[in-house]
Amino acid sequence: MRAIVCRTWGGPGELTLEDVPEPVPGEGELKIDVHACSVNFADLLMIGGTYQTRPSLPFVPGLEAAGTISSAPEGSGFQPGDRVVAILWHGGYAEQAVAAPRETFLLPAGVSFEVAAALTSAYVSTALALQRVARLLPSQTLLVLGASGGVGLAAVQLGKALGATVIAVAGTTDKLATVREAGAGHVISHRDEDWKEQVQAAAGPSGVDVCFDPVGGPLFDPALSTLGWGGRYVLVGFAAGQVPQIPAHRLLVKHRAVLGSSLRYFRYREPAALRETMEQLFDWYAQGKVSPRITERLPLSRTSEGLRALEERRAIGKLVVCVRDGGL
Numbered sequence: 408m409r410a411i412v413c414r415t416w417g418g419p420g421e422l423t424l425e426d427v428p429e430p431v432p433g434e435g436e437l438k439i440d441v442h443a444c445s446v447n448f449a450d451l452l453m454i455g456g457t458y459q460t461r462p463s464l465p466f467v468p469g470l471e472a473a474g475t476i477s478s479a480p481e482g483s484g485f486q487p488g489d490r491v492v493a494i495l496w497h498g499g500y501a502e503q504a505v506a507a508p509r510e511t512f513l514l515p516a517g518v519s520f521e522v523a524a525a526l527t528s529a530y531v532s533t534a535l536a537l538q539r540v541a542r543l544l545p546s547q548t549l550l551v552l553g554a555s556g557g558v559g560l561a562a563v564q565l566g567k568a569l570g571a572t573v574i575a576v577a578g579t580t581d582k583l584a585t586v587r588e589a590g591a592g593h594v595i596s597h598r599d600e601d602w603k604e605q606v607q608a609a610a611g612p613s614g615v616d617v618c619f620d621p622v623g624g625p626l627f628d629p630a631l632s633t634l635g636w637g638g639r640y641v642l643v644g645f646a647a648g649q650v651p652q653i654p655a656h657r658l659l660v661k662h663r664a665v666l667g668s669s670l671r672y673f674r675y676r677e678p679a680a681l682r683e684t685m686e687q688l689f690d691w692y693a694q695g696k697v698s699p700r701i702t703e704r705l706p707l708s709r710t711s712e713g714l715r716a717l718e719e720r721r722a723i724g725k726l727v728v729c730v731r732d733g734g735l
């Protein structure tokens with residue numbers, strides 16, 4: 408089968424398109440003919456060897472597999488030919504992948520493979536962070552950093568679907584236009600020196616209730632200051648590269664909390680929450696409440712270009728690798 412292979416820790420330029428043996432399902436595992444896998448920032452961390460866990464080299468990156476089941480063990484609840492999407496540790500940028508039944512979900516008729524790939528890691532992790540960790544309530548104010556990226560744009564749409572007022576922070580005019588279109592009530596550029604004051608003015612006297620932060624770095628400190636009484640700051644990633652230090656004294660007076668949320672650990676600890684969230688996302692997609700913005704479709708051979716766009720902050724929304732579409 409054709410697959411993108413990481414043989415050495417490094418950047419997208421080190422990845423190679425190769426013919427490799429098909430993966431062999433372990434006990435109880437499903438095998439999937441992969442049609443689509445979306446491009447995620449975590450792929451960059453994984454191929455760079457800086458992710459929370461390091462696969463052994465060589466490995467195939469890619470965090471989802473949307474496609475059809477080619478083999479399923481008895482009792483797994485799946486049949487060959489079922490249209491599914493699976494969350495993977497890695498292995499999605501390949502014509503075949505193996506997956507655990509508990510992290511594999513049947514696709515409703517109206518969900519294409521590309522949409523399923525775009526909806527899965529980014530939207531599931533964002534929904535878990537907003538609903539289960541930050542406990543965002545309708546009519547609260549949500550501040551989203553990195554708002555035009557994969558998880559950021561998901562947070563804008565999900566925040567709106569949950570009835571929150573969304574304040575979105577992004578970098579360029581194009582990115583700001585995209586987040587406005589996605590339903591943000593207020594859009595602010597972090598390139599403006601007074602961006603923190605603009606957020607405070609948009610949030611009003613009670614401040615921000617929940618901040619969703621996939622960026623970290625220099626945005627953390629000003630964003631923390633915008634949290635009001637009982638505000639929750641949920642850290643989902645550090646795209647800026649620096650892990651912020653938390654000034655604990657600034658949590659005390661306003662009863663603020665800083666929380667972490669990780670899809671990887673929800674998979675270990677709360678698989679039922681994962682399935683419920685995926686089902687809710689399919690419903691919300693059918694109702695038009697969320698709709699991933701796929702801004703680029705790439706053939707497998709151009710996977711590195713997609714990853715480079717994320718690395719260079721050029722990407723908006725979700726980029727999807729169409730694994731079987733060699734002619735793109």
Ligand SMILES: NC(=O)c1ccc[n+]([C@@H]2O[C@H](COP(=O)([O-])OP(=O)(O)OC[C@H]3O[C@@H](n4cnc5c(N)ncnc54)[C@H](OP(=O)(O)O)[C@@H]3O)[C@@H](O)[C@H]2O)c1
Nearest residue numbers: 448532553556557558577578621643644645646647669670
């Ligand atoms: N915890 C979880 O469960 C979970 C799940 C999925 C993703 N994540 C994490 O969330 C983060 C974002 O992932 P993503 O897939 O949404 O990535 P993405 O699409 O590339 O979005 C990242 C955003 O961060 C902003 N950014 C600020 N400084 C940056 C820098 N130095 N380099 C790159 N981007 C920078 C960019 O917006 P501007 O250019 O507008 O500033 C960009 O839109 C990653 O750290 C990822 O690992 C965590």
